[in-house]
Amino acid sequence: MEHYNMNLKLKVWRQKNAEAKGKFETFEVENISSEMSFLEMFDVLNERLVNEGKDPVAFDHDCREGICGSCSMYVNGKAHGPWEKNTVCQLHMRAFKDGDTIVVEPWRSVAFPVIKDLVVDRTAFDRIIQAGGYVSVNTGNAVDANALPIEKQKADESFFAASCIGCGACVAACPNGAAMLFVSAKVSQLALLPQGEPERKTRVLNMVTQMDKEGFGNCTNIYECEAVCPKGISVSNIARMNREYFGAGTTAE
Amino acid sequence: MGLDAKIPEGELEKKWSDYKSHVKLVNPANKRKLEIIVIGTGLAGASAAASLGELGYKVKAFCFQDSPRRAHSIAAQGGINAAKNYQNDGDSVFRLFYDTVKGGDYRSREGNVYRLAEVSAAIIDQCVAQGVPFAREYGGLLSNRSFGGTQVQRTFYAAGQTGQQLLLGAYSALERQIALGNVKMYSRHEMLDVVTIDGKARGIIARDLVTGKLERHFGHAVLLCSGGYGNVFYLSTNAMGSNVTAAWKAHKKGAYFGNPCFTQIHPTCIPVSGEYQSKLTLMSESLRNDGRIWVPKKKSDNRKPTDIPEDERDYYLERRYPAFGNLVPRDVASRAAKERCDEGYGVGTTKLAVYLDFADAIKRYGLIEVGKHNIENADEATIIKLGREVVEEKYGNLFEMYEKITGENPYEIPMRIYPAVHYTMGGLWVDYELMTTVPGLYALGEANFSDHGANRLGASALMQGLADGYFVIPYTLGNYLADEIRTPSIPVTHPAFEQTENEVRLRIEKLMSIKGTESVESFHKRLGIIMWDKCGMARNEEGLKTAIEEIKQLKNEFWSNVRIPGEINEMNFELDKAGRVADFIELGELMCMDALNRKESCGGHFREEMQTEEGEAKRDDSNYSYVAAWEYNEKGEEEMHKEKLHFDIVHPSQRSYK
Numbered sequence: 001m002e003h004y005n006m007n008l009k010l011k012v013w014r015q016k017n018a019e020a021k022g023k024f025e026t027f028e029v030e031n032i033s034s035e036m037s038f039l040e041m042f043d044v045l046n047e048r049l050v051n052e053g054k055d056p057v058a059f060d061h062d063c064r065e066g067i068c069g070s071c072s073m074y075v076n077g078k079a080h081g082p083w084e085k086n087t088v089c090q091l092h093m094r095a096f097k098d099g100d101t102i103v104v105e106p107w108r109s110v111a112f113p114v115i116k117d118l119v120v121d122r123t124a125f126d127r128i129i130q131a132g133g134y135v136s137v138n139t140g141n142a143v144d145a146n147a148l149p150i151e152k153q154k155a156d157e158s159f160f161a162a163s164c165i166g167c168g169a170c171v172a173a174c175p176n177g178a179a180m181l182f183v184s185a186k187v188s189q190l191a192l193l194p195q196g197e198p199e200r201k202t203r204v205l206n207m208v209t210q211m212d213k214e215g216f217g218n219c220t221n222i223y224e225c226e227a228v229c230p231k232g233i234s235v236s237n238i239a240r241m242n243r244e245y246f247g248a249g250t251t252a253e
Numbered sequence: 254m255g256l257d258a259k260i261p262e263g264e265l266e267k268k269w270s271d272y273k274s275h276v277k278l279v280n281p282a283n284k285r286k287l288e289i290i291v292i293g294t295g296l297a298g299a300s301a302a303a304s305l306g307e308l309g310y311k312v313k314a315f316c317f318q319d320s321p322r323r324a325h326s327i328a329a330q331g332g333i334n335a336a337k338n339y340q341n342d343g344d345s346v347f348r349l350f351y352d353t354v355k356g357g358d359y360r361s362r363e364g365n366v367y368r369l370a371e372v373s374a375a376i377i378d379q380c381v382a383q384g385v386p387f388a389r390e391y392g393g394l395l396s397n398r399s400f401g402g403t404q405v406q407r408t409f410y411a412a413g414q415t416g417q418q419l420l421l422g423a424y425s426a427l428e429r430q431i432a433l434g435n436v437k438m439y440s441r442h443e444m445l446d447v448v449t450i451d452g453k454a455r456g457i458i459a460r461d462l463v464t465g466k467l468e469r470h471f472g473h474a475v476l477l478c479s480g481g482y483g484n485v486f487y488l489s490t491n492a493m494g495s496n497v498t499a500a501w502k503a504h505k506k507g508a509y510f511g512n513p514c515f516t517q518i519h520p521t522c523i524p525v526s527g528e529y530q531s532k533l534t535l536m537s538e539s540l541r542n543d544g545r546i547w548v549p550k551k552k553s554d555n556r557k558p559t560d561i562p563e564d565e566r567d568y569y570l571e572r573r574y575p576a577f578g579n580l581v582p583r584d585v586a587s588r589a590a591k592e593r594c595d596e597g598y599g600v601g602t603t604k605l606a607v608y609l610d611f612a613d614a615i616k617r618y619g620l621i622e623v624g625k626h627n628i629e630n631a632d633e634a635t636i637i638k639l640g641r642e643v644v645e646e647k648y649g650n651l652f653e654m655y656e657k658i659t660g661e662n663p664y665e666i667p668m669r670i671y672p673a674v675h676y677t678m679g680g681l682w683v684d685y686e687l688m689t690t691v692p693g694l695y696a697l698g699e700a701n702f703s704d705h706g707a708n709r710l711g712a713s714a715l716m717q718g719l720a721d722g723y724f725v726i727p728y729t730l731g732n733y734l735a736d737e738i739r740t741p742s743i744p745v746t747h748p749a750f751e752q753t754e755n756e757v758r759l760r761i762e763k764l765m766s767i768k769g770t771e772s773v774e775s776f777h778k779r780l781g782i783i784m785w786d787k788c789g790m791a792r793n794e795e796g797l798k799t800a801i802e803e804i805k806q807l808k809n810e811f812w813s814n815v816r817i818p819g820e821i822n823e824m825n826f827e828l829d830k831a832g833r834v835a836d837f838i839e840l841g842e843l844m845c846m847d848a849l850n851r852k853e854s855c856g857g858h859f860r861e862e863m864q865t866e867e868g869e870a871k872r873d874d875s876n877y878s879y880v881a882a883w884e885y886n887e888k889g890e891e892e893m894h895k896e897k898l899h900f901d902i903v904h905p906s907q908r909s910y911k
Contacts, residue, residue, distance in 0.1 A: 017823065035526045037658075043531055043774070050772045050827065055818050058826055060319060062492040064532045066654070067417055068323040083657075090657050115463060116824045123440065126320050130432035134425035135384045139304040139723045142375070142382035146339060149393030159386035159411055162418060166322055195384045 004034045006098035010045065012057055013105045015114050018121075022114065024103075034094040038081065039064060039071065041093055059118040066090040066230060069165035072172070073118055074105040079169035079228040087167065087230040107172035111179070111215045122168050124214040125182060131210035132203035133186040135195045154192045161188040163231045170225035170233075176217030181225040183211050184241035185233050191244055201248035208245055256509075256882055256896045259684040260364035265902055266346075269368045272685075273728055277735035284309035287734050288742060290457055290472035292444045292499050294321030296416075296715060297698025298478030299423035300722025306430030308727060310734075313470055314427065315439045315459055317494055317829075322424045325480060325492040326718060329416025330537040330651075332398060332408035333715040335373040340397055344405040346370045351903055352403050353713060356582060357678070357706020358856035358872060359905035360512070360880070362898065364685060365703050372724040373716050377409055379723055383422040387411050400711040401538055401580050408712045413537055413650045419715055423722070442468070443829065444499045445757045447475060447506045447694060450749045454506075454694035458750075458757045462829060465822040467754055469745035473737045474693045474730060477503055478722070481677035481699040483516070485837045485844065486789070487781020489674035490522060490535040496833040497840050500681050500700050508689035509882040509894065511682035511702030513840065514848035517709055517857045518790050519675035520586035523658050523668075524606040533673040534658060536609070536651055538711045541579045543614035543644070544668070546570050546590070548598040548607050558600070558608055558667045569593055573867075577910040584708045584857045584870070585910060587672035591790050592868065594671070601669045610667035615640035672790060676714060678705040678857065679847075682882040682896075686729035687721060690884075693733060697721035702880065707856025764831050765821055769814030773831045776811050780804070780834070780841055788845050793861040797849040804842045811838060843883060843891055850893065853877045874905050 007030045015022030029048075032041050039061055046056035062070040066087040073088045075081035081091045096102065104118065112120040162185070170181035187204050190196030196203070219238060226235045261268040279287065287310050291302040294316040302314040316324060336349040349370035354361055377395070381387065387409050388396040397406040411418040430436040441462040448456040448469070456471040482497035483489035504510045521536045547566045554561065570589055571578045581589075590607050593599065600606050619640025623631040626639075641664055645652070652663050659669070681689050681696035683703055688695050698718035705713065787800035811834070819825040854863040854870035855877070863871045880896040 033527055033529065035660075036529050037531070040529045040531050044529055047772055047774055050774075050816060050818055051770075053816075053818065056827060058824060062318060062323055062494050063325060063328045064493060065328050065534055067328050067414065068318075068325070068492060069320075069327075070318065070323050086657065090654070092657065092660070094660055119824065122319060126322075126428060126431075126438075126440075129425060129428045134429045135382065136429060137379075137382045137426075138307040139300075139379060139426075139727065140375075142378035145337070145377045145381040145387075146394050148381065150389060151393055152389045152391050155386055155389040155393075158384075159388075159418070162386050162411075162421065163414060165417070166320065189386065190384050193384050193386070195382060 004098070005031045006034065006093070006096065006100070008032055008096065008099070009101040011101065011103045012118070014057070014117055017116055018113055032093055034092070036093045037064070037089065038075070038091040038093065039089050057118065058116045061089055064089045067165060069167035072107050072120060072167055072169070074107060074172055076103050079107070079172045080230055085230055085232045087165070107168050109171045109177040109216075111177060112168060112171060122166075124216070125166050125168065125179070127214065128179070128183055128207055128210045129186065132199065132206040135190065136199060148194060150193060158189045158192040161185045161192070161233065161237055164233050165231060167230065169228045169230065171216065173224040173228040174217065175222060175224070176220060178219045178225070179211050179214075179216040180219040180238045180241070181229065181233055181235065183207055184237040187241045187244055188237040191240065200244070204241060204244040204248050256682075256894050257684065258362060258364075258896060259686060260362065261685065265363060265367050268364055269371055276728055276732045279731045279735050279738065281309050283738040285311065287311065287473045287737065288313065288471060289730070290470055290475045291315070291478060292457070292476065293324065293478035293480060293700070294424070294427065295324035295326035295478060295480055295698060296420055296423055296718030297700070297722045298324070298476070299420065299427045300719050301476055301478060301697055301726050302436050303423060303426035303430050304723050304727045305730070306433070306435035309435070312430070312436040313439065313472065314436055315442045315444055317441065317443045317462060319441055321427060321438060321440060322421060324420065325495050326420045326715070327417045328492065329715055330413045330535065331400060331539050332410035332415045332712040333376070333419060333719075334400070334407050334710075334712045335377045335409060335716065336370055336407060337374050337377060339395060340406045342405045344407050348405065349373060349407065353704070353710060354706070354903045355908065356708060356710040358708050358908060359706065359874070359878070359900065359903070360515070360855055360898065361704055361706035363900060363902055368725070369704050369717060369720050372720045375724060376716065376719045380419060380422050383426060385411065385418050385422040387418070398539065399542070401541065401582055403710070416715060419719065423719070444502070445832065446502045446753050447691070448749050448753045449506055449691065450743065450747065453692045455743055456745065456750065458754050463824050465820070465825060467757060469750045469754060471743050471745055473734060473740060474695065476695045476697060476726065477681065477700050478697045479700045481680065482837070482840060483674045483677055485780065485841050486674040486784045487777050488525065488530060488533050488785070490519060490533050493532060496836070498833050498836045500696065501836040501840055503681060503689065503691065503694060503696070505885050507691045507885070508694055508696070509682040509884050510679070510843060511880050511882050512679040512707070512847065513844045513883065514788065514851060514858055515678035515707050515856065516674060517583060517676040517678060518587040518672045520583055520590060520672045521609060521670045522673035522675075523655065524601060524671040525603060534654065535673070535675060536655060536668065536670060538583070540609060540648060540651060541586070543647070544579065544609040544611050545613055546579055546607055546609055548593045548600060552597040553604070558610070567593075567598070574910045581910045582708060583711070584859075587790055588859060590672055606669040606671045608667035609670045611644055611663065612667070615644055615664070618643035676709055678702065678707060678709055682880065686732060687726055688729070688733065695726065695730065697726060707858055761821055761828070761832070764815070764828065764835070765817055767813065767815050767817070769816045771810070771814050772816055773827055773834050776807065776815060777830070777834045777837070779807060780838055783807070784841050784844070788841070788848050791859050791861050792848045794849065797845045800845045801842055801849070804838060804845065808838045808842075811835060846891060847881055847883065850881060851877055872907065878905070
């Protein structure tokens with residue numbers, strides 16, 4: 001891979017805390033290697049800011065392997081940046097060229113208030129899971145794992161839905177701020193499995209109710225969520241959730 | 254204090270069931286009055302918090318991430334072992350026990366490891382019941398794969414995302430208990446000290462990482478499920494936030510630290526590419542099933558790997574270890590890579606890498622496909638195309654990840670890999686009940702030292718984390734709490750809480766007041782270099798002694814020259830990190846002391862003075878068959894205690910993979 005260095009202009013959202021009014025701040029960064037990750041470029045910037053006695057840019061990140069779902073930057077108008085099926089921690093600087101201007105914002109959504117700079121509060125997702133994103137089985141109650149054969153195709157489909165990392169890019173990308181892809185991924189995972197059957201109706205009703213309560217918007221089939229999803233979760237899960245929801249709504253007590 | 258591991262008497266196979274039959278119980282009405290604090294929400298913490306909540310205890314769970322679902326267990330790739338014997342290939346609880354003790358190079362406790370193997374099967378049942386979508390065969394039953402160091406197929410998996418699926422299972426159980434009101438969750442909170450009253454753990458001081466405010470929390474017992482300390486090396490496969498702080502604070506409050514020098518260096522990681530490197534990425538051990546590892550036979554050979562002919566390549570693992578070849582255990586594979594690179598045969602710009610090559614596997618699978626599809630006179634391109642498809646199905650997500658990071662296509666150019674710090678076998682010393690030397694203070698999962706000896710086998714970390722949380726602590730904790738039912742909740746206005754909070758506050762204020770010139774990150778990097786060079790894959794007396802001096806010097810510099818921007822009472826990631834790095838510096842010194850003391854080579858601990866003529870690790874059972882448990886004593890010094898290891902069933906022998 002051809003290696004090169006570049007000078008860039010960064011326009012980064014700065015906001016001291018939840019109450020403060022935010023604004024963009026512009027930074028010039030020099031000699032950025034094409035082999036760096038996008039977050040390592042921010043490390044370089046932050047190291048410089050610390051040395052200059054300034055506040056470094058706050059952003060969420062942890063595993064830097066694209067699986068924990070912490071990182072959440074809106075880069076040049078796209079959640080997680082320009083690469084397909086990718087988290088921003090896995091984005092590398094070879095995606096950019098010398099002289100580029102890069103605009104970096106936090107996830108923007110009513111249900112994800114900004115805490116500081118690029119850090120947002122995504123606890124709404126946890127509360128949606130609390131509403132029903134589980135199978136009610138206490139430890140020690142399980143039967144032998146192979147007592148319950150599951151069709152491979154369904155198991156695989158369930159797995160694909162379960163691979164959601166809960167990053168919230170789907171919400172950030174949606175013009176309506178809808179969380180349908182996230183919620184439908186969990187509903188689908190469990191609706192496809194026999195283990196999820198006993199609570200199938202209450203689960204979808206309760207999770208959707210909680211989703212609405214948190215202030216997430218409605219789905220109008222724009223599919224931006226699927227386009228930015230780092231794990232490629234399919235919008236067909238949304239269709240499945242709608243079927244589950246209407247089915248449950250018409251038959252539940 | 255004497256070290257009593259409290260291993261139950263009796264035959265190995267009956268110890269755990271006898272224990273469970275006779276352990277003290279707490280009745281449901283009393284459980285409601287007992288409060289438990291759980292630190293960390295990875296596999297061990299989430300499973301413990303959920304299971305204890307289900308039992309009716311009042312649980313408070315803490316994590317520093319924004320959601321409990323993000324704990325670093327999520328990143329585990331390969332799989333989880335369990336002695337199910339679904340493959341009818343001769344697996345059993347005994348074999349899993351035996352492989353684990355041997356794989357750990359005979360530095361773990363038989364009683365603990367047997368229990369781990371015994372509960373392994375129930376873990377799989379529990380996870381399936383929760384809706385964890387493990388890989389399945391066409392018949393609808395669970396699929397298994399093989400992993401290093403074993404001869405049976407006992408590893409359950411969910412593509413390359415097993416840790417994610419298991420953690421989401423435990424997380425959903427935890428969220429359910431939160432919804433039911435049995436568990437209260439504190440995310441973006443960090444534990445900064447343990448509160449002890451009359452020698453017992455009675456609570457914690459935590460910091461709200463959003464507001465910076467210190468909080469006091471009471472608990473009848475405190476469970477540390479805070480993971481490993483691989484980030485002491487700065488560069489590791491751990492998440493950026495993984496840290497030793499909770500365990501280290503416990504250590505300073507009297508919990509002994511077991512075998513701190515036992516570190517696992519994983520052989521197949523993407524190599525360092527520059528000074529700005531912030532972390533390292535693992536490439537799953539499963540790749541060694543099909544990939545062949547090699548370096549050029551000529552030193553400093555700068556040709557492209559594909560231009561180097563077959564007879565000028567050194568497949569050094571196959572050459573040195575014909576019986577196990579590319580599937581030798583992790584410690585052996587890592588040292589062999591280092592040896593080649595040290596001798597000048599490394600590849601890539603830094604010369605600190607070896608090739609992991611799939612060309613042969615692609616051809617081999619291609620030929621099988623050609624045969625399956627009855628394609629006559631298939632040309633090379635067809636064979637490669639078909640073979641590539643097979644390799645893609647098996648390892649596609651890993652190849653994709655490699656390409657994203659390096660920009661190179663591993664189907665065409667061999668991967669470049671190098672060993673990296675991955676896991677720490679050492680941790681807080683615990684007895685059979687997972688209690689530390691502080692009564693009421695427990696350690697679970699990677700945070701304790703107990704089950705993996707000097708080297709952990711692949712797919713065993715997930716097993717241990719969930720065993721501790723789902724199936725061990727719900728029993729053993731009751732044995733302690735049964736005597737606590739008369740202890741009412743202690744108000745957090747108690748002087749012990751006040752004093753501990755003051756100590757925490759003073760330390761934070763001191764850190765902020767230094768206002769020096771060097772960043773926290775810079776100190777962390779410097780510590781990492783000392784640790785990697787002198788307490789990494791190979792260690793020797795002189796190097797370790799130098800390292801101890803260098804770390805002492807670094808500690809002085811840190812406390813006189815660190816620069817932390819921002820304020821205390823706000824979200825301040827630099828301040829969070831400063832506290833963690835300060836603890837890593839102290840731990841680093843202890844690791845070097847422990848490595849210096851252990852004048853033998855075993856598992857991941859390789860003392861250069863102790864090797865055979867062929868350069869293999871030489872264990873010394875007559876002098877070092879013990880757990881080194883370090884006490885931070887009243888004089889503020891580290892003092893070592895020995896827990897002698899007894900092997901009644903497995904007889905230690907020199908491991909050989911030739």
